[in-house]
Amino acid sequence: MKVSLFITCLSDAIYPRVGEAMVRLLARYGVQLEFPTVQTCCGQPAFNSGYWDDARKTATTLIEAFEDSDFVIAPSGSCIGMIHHYPKLFEKDPVMLERANRLQAKSYEFTQFLVKVLGVTDVGASFPHKVTYHPSCHGSRLLGVKEEPIALMKQVRGLELVPLPFAEDCCGFGGTFAVKMADISGAMVTEKVDHVLETEAEVLVGLDMACMMNIAGNLRYRDKPVRVMHLAELLYEGVK
Known part of the structure; x- marks a missing residue:
């Protein structure tokens, strides 16, 4: 194929x-x-x-x-x-x-x-860190991607998955929304990062780099040492 x-x-x-x-x-x-x-x-x-x-x-x-x-x-x-x-x-x-x-x-x-499609949930990865997960709006709501990332993370050795409070709330990026309504967007990502920090996680993982970029920017602005990763990065790092 x-x-x-x-x-x-x-x-x-x-x-x-x-x-x-x-x-x-x-x-x-x-x-x-x-x-x-x-x-x-x-x-x-x-x-x-x-x-x-x-x-x-x-x-x-x-x-x-x-x-x-x-x-x-x-x-x-x-x-x-x-x-x-x-x-x-x-x-x-x-x-x-x-x-x-x-x-x-x-x-x-x-x-x-x-x-x-491939039927894979265990890639043989190890990642001994405390992780929380942000489900991006389009992936979870439009495509219905909800269980797949959780199934993959649950099979990663040593990974402690911590629930993110109000996880389904938008991070505030929204593409052009962040430009046209910057103040509202900024308030939304600040609230999202507040919830990330509540988890005391070492790593925030997601499936969409637009959201990850937005959240990572707020974390850097606030000088918070939470690592932000796409799930593909986490899985690959765990199997290298």
Whole structure:
């Protein structure tokens, strides 16, 4: 089967180690990830801002990039969630609508693919630290990714998983929301970090680097020594 990596903008430009961790972890299970170099942004910023013509252009590029892939895997529930909006973008174009539906059906967030497609919950990792988990909005609410990351973390040797109070509350990033309503966004992430600190965890883990970047920035601003990691990073670090 041909499995392609959709790296997403933030992982590509700011957190390349997340993509590297995914590639190396999946290689342990015989999955050799392809990387179509023509891939681009999922179009979410334009879509959320009402610029649907621009969003259609980037969506078309992504549809073409992964046309021949059997599966498309990304380290972001938010960006895979945007692919689920593609049928709405092309609802008046039957040909593109069919192509958009095909891409949606074969696109998975990283833990979805690992648990639901490969059937893997124990990667053989060891990570002797106190960890709390932030479920990002799009991954948990739009894609329904809830049990998969928990199942993976429960099998990590030495990992103490501490519940995050009000875990399902948004971190305040929301893409363009953080720019347009910066004060509200700042208040939301401050509240989120307050709850992270309540857990006394050494590590905060998540599935979406936009949220992780937002929370990590607030932690650094407040000089709090909590490490922030994508779950793929944690699992790979545990098996190295």
